[in-house]
Amino acid sequence: MQHVARKRFGQHFLTDPAIIDAIVRAIDPRPGQAMVEIGPGLAALTQPLVERLGRLAVIELDRDLAARLRKHPQLSVTEADVLQVDFAALAASLGTTKLRVAGNLPYNISTPILFHLLQYVDSVQDQHFMLQKEVIARMVARPATSDYGRLTVMLQWRYEMEDVLFVPPQAFDPPPKVDSAVVRMVPLAQPAAVDEKLLSELVQAAFSQRRKLLRHSLGKWLEQRQFAGAFDLQRRAEEVPVAEYVALAQALTGTERA
Numbered sequence: 001m002q003h004v005a006r007k008r009f010g011q012h013f014l015t016d017p018a019i020i021d022a023i024v025r026a027i028d029p030r031p032g033q034a035m036v037e038i039g040p041g042l043a044a045l046t047q048p049l050v051e052r053l054g055r056l057a058v059i060e061l062d063r064d065l066a067a068r069l070r071k072h073p074q075l076s077v078t079e080a081d082v083l084q085v086d087f088a089a090l091a092a093s094l095g096t097t098k099l100r101v102a103g104n105l106p107y108n109i110s111t112p113i114l115f116h117l118l119q120y121v122d123s124v125q126d127q128h129f130m131l132q133k134e135v136i137a138r139m140v141a142r143p144a145t146s147d148y149g150r151l152t153v154m155l156q157w158r159y160e161m162e163d164v165l166f167v168p169p170q171a172f173d174p175p176p177k178v179d180s181a182v183v184r185m186v187p188l189a190q191p192a193a194v195d196e197k198l199l200s201e202l203v204q205a206a207f208s209q210r211r212k213l214l215r216h217s218l219g220k221w222l223e224q225r226q227f228a229g230a231f232d233l234q235r236r237a238e239e240v241p242v243a244e245y246v247a248l249a250q251a252l253t254g255t256e257r258a
């Protein structure tokens with residue numbers, strides 16, 4: 001039966017066989033691996049993935065698409081909003097502690113999905129996501145560039161990330177208005193021990209006025225926390241490397257490096 005793409009679910013279905021093949025090769029699924037796909041849609045990626053894996057868990061919000069997918073004997077379908085899914089519990093239900101996660105994400109909620117998964121980083125082996133190209137540019141950005149921001153710091157603190165593939169709008173039906181790309185995210189083996197909430201507040205304060213020097217955006221914030229250490233506030237937020245934000249958050253809590 002024909003499915004009309006639903007805009008509210010960010011539905012853009014992959015149709016280009018060469019692109020689908022390139023994405024699956026980048027993911028490199030192996031038999032028996034525990035993988036979950038977010039937003040399988042009409043199964044463009046799902047089918048080649050499950051052929052290689054043997055079994056695949058999928059999370060789909062669209063009730064009609066979930067009903068179709070349930071007919072596939074090798075899929076376990078969770079009909080849910082991915083932002084409500086407990087990935088640690090999902091990993092346990094699949095008999096693993098480390099999940100592989102993949103998906104051509106709905107772009108309207110891609111940043112919330114990335115932050116949701118950050119909570120479950122300890123239950124993840126790796127993540128491969130198709131996203132708007134500009135979002136991936138922000139994820140993998142280097143300091144002192146206009147793409148470097150809150151998303152960069154909060155993700156680079158926990159993941160090694162790589163832009164692995166460019167995908168043009170014509171690879172989808174209907175084509176999105178933006179260019180896309182695929183990112184590989186691998187959790188760091190030895191992340192710094194830091195209070196994530198504090199780091200998040202710090203980074204938010206720093207980038208709240210990104211064109212100004214940090215003494216304007218962060219000075220007062222540090223004063224309120226009675227910070228007496230050394231930190232150069234004569235810079236803009238985008239000039240501070242991830243490791244320095246982490247070290248500052250550690251100094252604020254007295255946490256030692258792991």
Ligand SMILES: C[S@@+](CC[C@H](N)C(=O)[O-])C[C@H]1O[C@@H](n2cnc3c(N)ncnc32)[C@H](O)[C@@H]1O
Pocket residue numbers: 009010011012013014015038039040041042043044045059060061062065080081082083103104105106107109
């Ligand atoms: C960009 S489409 C990708 C579809 C398919 N994987 C493909 O590549 O052709 C995004 C998919 O995510 C689903 N989706 C949208 N919002 C979702 C949510 N909150 N939770 C789970 N799935 C969602 C959509 O219904 C759709 O199937």
